[in-house]
Amino acid sequence: MKSLTTSFRVLALCFLATVAANCTTPPTLPGPGGFGAREVSPTPPRPPGQTDVIELRCPPIETVRVAFIGLGMRGSEAVNRYSYIEGVKIVALCDVVPANVEKAQNVLKERGLPKADGYTGPDDWKTICQRNDVDLVYVCTHWDLHTPIAVYAMEHGKHAAVEVPAALTLQQCWQLVETSERTRKHCMQLENCNYDFFEMATLNMAQKGLFGQIVHGEGAYIHDLRGMNFDEKGSYWQMWRLRHNQARNGNLYPTHGLGPICHIMNIHRGDRMEYLVSISSNQFGMTEYAREKFGETSDYAKRTYQCGDMNTTVVKTQGGKTIMVQHDVANPRPYSRIHMVSGTKGFAQKWPLQGIALEPSAHEFMPKDKMDALLAQYEHPIVKEVGEKAKKVGGHGGMDFIMDYRLVYCLRNGLPLDEDVYDAAEWSSLIELSEKSVENQGMPVKVPDFTRGSWQKVKTVTYFHK
């Protein structure tokens, strides 16, 4: 009897192996089949005594002492912007390329600010996090170090500001959430696109009900990065971004498109992303580019780039709304983050053509002069406060400065941050979730509830002011 059962098992295994071998894209998730959304990884229970950090308030910090880790293209700009913010002291500058630290020191010098302590060792970020004269660790390295540094910073009593994406895997998303909840430290993902002028105006309009009930939103990161990804002379440090395109297939950079839409939809403030489906086109653009730039027989042309050129992910929220978010960094297309908002009373879109349409004449976009007047009327109060200065300091037209200004303002006044650790986890989680869905022919996958039930505690996104 025992051997009969064993033979049956062997036969069953052989059958399954044959089926798997004949499938072009074998499913990678275990468990029974079915049509419902699947859980990629279970939600860990919140440890006893730990509470959520929805609208977390921390003691005000009069002068925010900042350490910058990673001073490449993005980090060096951040140092410059921070040199214009009142109530900030830049205490440490860290990059493994000594010239980058020097360059940042020169920025301070030109701005008449004292020299900061310089660090160039690969693990010096740990030493910096251990210092007792740092309040905020600002992470601008390549993606792989984002979560490790942010977690280490919070564990050592610092607030963490992390470039996008804050995390690369669901495990890292949970690590950020657990650490922020346990340490009661802020962890803000530096999603600057939430602070762009049109985006802020549409947030204000949505909150004032101009679009009616929000039904659908679209966002994207469509940005031809082929030149930079294949730049051997060093746009990106050691070509880190190319490696991610070689290794993963999904939406590798979802936060720019998602961020502003999620705030308009009050995600984890009354609604939450429930599940998604995701599909990628094949990869064409990177190989073609590599062939043309380096030759048919070059190493780059022969490499495998897993990332399909165009990834389209569609999210359904618990409240019944939908969000589409796209990613394409491999084709010659005009830059676009789409930023489209559609509701029962109106519609707005930023790319490829900016326009707003409202009832009762929403069949067409309103004339430009009318739209400009409306945008002026609904200019966000934060833009009113700091928009002109932001345009002068710069950073993607000013939005980067508004983001920095707001982070420092909230820290100095002990206010909840505009973007919290759940935003960081939710928006970054689309990387692995889309990947899992793509691997499984667009299978619906559940978006974890990183708030573990606290998403209904508040009903709207608030950018606090004293």
Ligand SMILES: NC(=O)c1ccc[n+]([C@@H]2O[C@H](COP(=O)([O-])OP(=O)(O)OC[C@H]3O[C@@H](n4cnc5c(N)ncnc54)[C@H](O)[C@@H]3O)[C@@H](O)[C@H]2O)c1
């Ligand atoms: N929000 C935005 O609009 C925006 C725009 C550009 C880049 N970014 C993000 O900013 C980050 C940096 O991008 P970038 O374009 O500046 O890339 P980059 O390659 O120019 O910069 C990365 C820097 O990290 C440094 N580094 C590497 N290992 C280090 C270590 N152990 N310790 C300290 N420094 C280390 C490198 O020397 C390099 O200077 C990325 O996460 C990217 O996604 C965001």
